[in-house]
Amino acid sequence: MASVPFHYVDLRAFCYATEDEKRVEDALRTYLPEDFEIERTESEGHHGDRILVLSARVENADEMRHVLDKLGELPDLDEVREQLDERVDENCSFFVSLDKQDAYRGTVSLGEGITLRGKVEAYPAKKEKAVENAREALAQ
Template identity: 30%
Template sequence: MIHHINLRVIAHSTEEKSRVMDALGLFLKNSLKNKDSDLLSELVDTIEAEGHYGNPITIFSIQLTRKHDTMAFSKFVHNNMTSEDLETLQSEMPDRLDDEQVFHLRFDKQEAYMGRVKIVSSSDAITAKVKIETYPKNREMAGKIVEELFG
């Protein structure tokens, strides 16, 4: 099924880091078995970096590897998307699944901060890379798994 999920979001210098972390927290609180919000910041990797134009940015990332967490993430996303987002996702599924069997999703940061799951195409988003596991490696089978989980 799902091997792992990488979640990543960038807090730009014009954004409050705590709000960006809260937006990421929407997915983590609904995915991780241990939902204590005080511990979430300890689980998330934080990197202080420099943007393309020399502006300071903070990158928050986490990898979900436990089956419970990955399945809870996919269920939460599926159950909280609008019908329009579900239709968009279904029509774009083949393009979102790459040759390495990674399914790519982007979620609106502002909507996540407000407690809503919204698919976006913007690069300024919470990104989720869902690694699908099949033996032997088979893109068609991976596509069916993605449809079951998110379709």
């Protein structure tokens, strides 16, 4: 993937009280460049249980390329490309949910547990242009 038509890419995963924080971090790191800093924020669930939010914002072009290259490993990337009208919102943000369990095992797949949100560059900042740019980025 040569060009990077994104302003930034955010990755986020929740670590629930029943989960091992290191495993959730390892799952998130599947998509991140080596030694990338992960932020931790504590939150509270509906029943007062602790939830740790692990997140990372990737803004450097080479680092974003790394994330997009990992996304390119998706077996159902064609499905993601076909759904871009639903995956890109009016604010030019691209969304994809990734499987946290598979990511822990080093496998890239759609699922639940890790949210990827990329702010697509689009001039003018219109959904149609963002969809076109995201399609191009995911085609490489």
